[in-house]
Amino acid sequence: MEHKEARILVIDDEPMMADSLKQNLEEEGYKVDTAATGAEAIELFDRGAHHLAICDLQLPDMDGLEVMRHVKDVRPETEVIVVTGYGTVAKAVEATKAGAFYFVEKPFDFEQMQPLVERALESLELRAETKMMRDRLSTRAEYFNIIGASKQMQTIYETIESVAKSDANVLIVGESGTGKELIANAIHYNSLRSKKPFIKVNCAALPKELIESELFGHTKGAFTGAHADKEGLVQHAAGGSLMLDEIAEMPVELQPKLLRVLQERSYRKIGSEKTYAVDFRLICSTNRLPADAIRDGLLRDDLFYRISTITIHVPPLRERAEDTQLLTEHFLKMYSQKYDRPITSVSQAAYQRLFSHTWPGNVRELQNVIERAVLLAKSNKIEPVDLPFDNGSLPEGATASAEWEVPPNMTLEDIEKMVIEKTLQRTGGNKQAAANLLGIYRPRLYSKIRKYNIDVSSLVAT
Numbered sequence: 001m002e003h004k005e006a007r008i009l010v011i012d013d014e015p016m017m018a019d020s021l022k023q024n025l026e027e028e029g030y031k032v033d034t035a036a037t038g039a040e041a042i043e044l045f046d047r048g049a050h051h052l053a054i055c056d057l058q059l060p061d062m063d064g065l066e067v068m069r070h071v072k073d074v075r076p077e078t079e080v081i082v083v084t085g086y087g088t089v090a091k092a093v094e095a096t097k098a099g100a101f102y103f104v105e106k107p108f109d110f111e112q113m114q115p116l117v118e119r120a121l122e123s124l125e126l127r128a129e130t131k132m133m134r135d136r137l138s139t140r141a142e143y144f145n146i147i148g149a150s151k152q153m154q155t156i157y158e159t160i161e162s163v164a165k166s167d168a169n170v171l172i173v174g175e176s177g178t179g180k181e182l183i184a185n186a187i188h189y190n191s192l193r194s195k196k197p198f199i200k201v202n203c204a205a206l207p208k209e210l211i212e213s214e215l216f217g218h219t220k221g222a223f224t225g226a227h228a229d230k231e232g233l234v235q236h237a238a239g240g241s242l243m244l245d246e247i248a249e250m251p252v253e254l255q256p257k258l259l260r261v262l263q264e265r266s267y268r269k270i271g272s273e274k275t276y277a278v279d280f281r282l283i284c285s286t287n288r289l290p291a292d293a294i295r296d297g298l299l300r301d302d303l304f305y306r307i308s309t310i311t312i313h314v315p316p317l318r319e320r321a322e323d324t325q326l327l328t329e330h331f332l333k334m335y336s337q338k339y340d341r342p343i344t345s346v347s348q349a350a351y352q353r354l355f356s357h358t359w360p361g362n363v364r365e366l367q368n369v370i371e372r373a374v375l376l377a378k379s380n381k382i383e384p385v386d387l388p389f390d391n392g393s394l395p396e397g398a399t400a401s402a403e404w405e406v407p408p409n410m411t412l413e414d415i416e417k418m419v420i421e422k423t424l425q426r427t428g429g430n431k432q433a434a435a436n437l438l439g440i441y442r443p444r445l446y447s448k449i450r451k452y453n454i455d456v457s458s459l460v461a462t
């Protein structure tokens with residue numbers, strides 16, 4: 001499809017808006033239909049072969065979101081640009097989650113709309129080309145350098161896909177080493193801003209008193225030591241994305257200023273009255289739970305609401321044991337190449353150790369463990385002694401032999417129940433890891449947990 005042959009459906013109940021958009025788009029060479037109500041839009045859409053719908057969220061007879069859902073149901077490949085009035089941004093974000101290409105706030109100029117239309121149609125073409133390939137890859141084991149096939153990671157990939165192209169603020173929450181930065185990269189490099197800078201600021205690493213001037217810049221003489229004018233990082237991020245890493249470590253005194261900048265979309269350098277427009281997409285990360293950070297007075301709740309339009313929770317590695325193996329293989333390959341050592345596999349016993357470890361340092365810790373093991377391995381296989389989890393003298397299971405003496409008067413079922421409970425305790429409640437250790441598939445473990453009425457959370461708490 002040549003762009004200019006594209007058919008566009010404009011849905012807006014304000015005739016002025018609809019007509020001027022139609023006229024502008026037609027001048028660009030597109031074929032345009034307009035609808036003033038949801039019902040009319042649906043009727044036109046069902047008959048016409050529209051490639052793109054530009055849809056107002058507030059329609060007289062129905063919710064624009066419903067129209068959009070209809071469009072996506074009938075012909076999912078159709079792109080939708082959502083137009084939203086003041087105060088309905090949250091709903092627009094919902095629309096992008098439901099598959100809208102982009103949302104634009106009213107009032108807008110045609111100069112704003114035109115490139116979006118181009119890009120939406122380009123993306124449509126691209127998707128048509130890659131659709132067949134994509135269909136074959138329904139579960140992804142890798143996505144933008146992120147390794148992981150677990151259900152939790154699939155959900156994260158889908159979220160990234162659906163929010164990357166909007167300008168919605170994203171907050172990434174997860175323990176240290178879970179891959180928050182990789183996720184931030186995937187968002188930026190998947191966004192319409194991917195060719196523009198991606199600036200990262202670690203709020204924990206910068207001295208408190210420097211953060212403000214680093215972010216917003218200062219004028220010469222604004223404070224002692226300000227020998228020359230300085231551009232802030234928000235300026236460097238213009239047109240691109242800004243990542244505020246460890247946002248809960250940003251000084252609380254500075255948080256209202258950041259909030260104002262986000263609300264007013266403009267900022268001032270320290271020592272200057274001049275305001276500059278900001279144009280960056282904000283991605284924040286934190287390894288504290290926001291609720292805790294707010295309770296402890298580290299994070300202002302008003303800022304939190306602003307930065308967390310979309311929140312991505314990255315689960316710790318121990319909760320997605322199925323990724324442990326994939327990541328192990330990945331790092332094994334990576335480090336055996338890097339160090340030119342012919343290590344090709346991991347023994348069953350070593351895998352059992354990897355599955356039962358609780359990974360407080362998450363993927364970063366696993367990466368370090370495998371790097372070290374590649375260097376230590378004496379054969380082409382990684383063995384338990386190459387792993388750092390104990391002094392290496394005895395296999396983990398063997399030390400516990402005394403505990404496994406069979407108490408009298410126990411049935412086989414009693415024993416099975418006890419073994420399952422002990423194993424779950426050992427894996428900190430991780431069922432995948434427990435199933436691996438027990439040598440059974442997870443569904444089977446689930447059915448046994450049900451059968452014996454095992455309360456996993458109480459096992460872990462004790």
Ligand SMILES: Nc1ncnc2c1ncn2[C@@H]1O[C@H](COP(=O)(O)OP(=O)(O)OP(=O)(O)O)[C@@H](O)[C@H]1O
Binds near residue numbers: 175176178179
């Ligand atoms: N899913 C993954 N696939 C491949 N590598 C990963 C994955 N998750 C994390 N890593 C690797 O682990 C290391 C830590 O990842 P990253 O810096 O993204 O974590 P983080 O959550 O930002 O950590 P921190 O909270 O300490 O800043 C990096 O070397 C990264 O490449």
Ligand SMILES: [Mg+2]
Binds near residue numbers: 180181
């Ligand atoms: Mg990080």
